[in-house]
Amino acid sequence: MAEAQKTEPLLAILTRQPVIPVVAVASAKEAVSLARALAAGGLPAIEITLRTPAALDAIRAVAAEVPEAIAGAGTILNPAQFAAAAEAGSRFIVSPGTTTSVIEAASDSDVPLLPGAASASELMRALESGYELLKFFPAEQAGGAAFLKSIAPVFPAIRFCPTGGISTKNVGDYLALPNVVCVGGSWVAPKDALSAGDFETVTRLAREAAALKAR
Incomplete structure (x- = not known):
């Protein structure tokens, strides 16, 4: 049932870069400058959160x-x-959890959904809905790389984009796992750099992140 997720277009996005920047922006102008800086560093896909x-x-x-x-x-x-x-033009949509209503909304749309899960029951519900690419959130607080490693034999079909608490210090632990496609991270767009309009730093951090390798 994996076709329910529109797996191919979503996988094409998630596998093109090891880190998906997860950002909260203050304005459309800031978002445009940020997206250009991230793409210049090799991270074209960007998750703009509906937190602002x-x-x-x-x-x-x-x-x-x-x-x-x-x-x-x-x-x-x-x-x-x-x-x-x-409607705003999102090429992919990310949810922190998995609900029937959001799954149904995704089934009526051409835009692929990456829903979140953090427990065995949530993973089972996602599989029942035809979803095999999932966000693992909040990653560090929900058990981290050790959790994903431990569940791999039980859920061999599921692959993850872990997000939450991931930084340069632990990103390698996640990317080394066979069931991790990429990670979500905010460290490539630090708030102080955005406040200062320092997009050169963003591009540099993006370039470093783009050079990381998933297994």
Whole structure:
């Protein structure tokens, strides 16, 4: 049933870079500059979280003005947010959990969904819905790389994009796992650099992250 997830287009995005930047932006203008800086460093796919009032406008602006970027939406909690994110131009949509209503919204859309899971029961529900690519969130707080390693024999079909608490100190632990496709991380877009308009630092951090290798 993996086709329910639109696995191929989602996998094409997740496998093109080892780190998906997860960002909260203050304005559409900031998002455009940030997306350009990240893409220049080799991280074209970017998850813009719906944690700020500017998020949807930011996704719309990146989709329209930064053709080299792949704008995605994160922190999608319900069908209304899914629809709004898709309308804004999101190429992929990320949810922290897996609910029937969000799965149903995704089934009616061409935009692929990466839903979240952090327990065996949630993984089983995702499989029943035809989902084999999942966000593991919050990664560090939910058991980290050790958890993903321990469940691999039980859920051999599932592959993950862990997000939450991942940094340069532990990213290698995750990328070394066969069931990890990529990770989500915010360290490539530090708040102090964004506040200062220092997008050269963002590009440098993105280039370093892009050089990491998933197993």
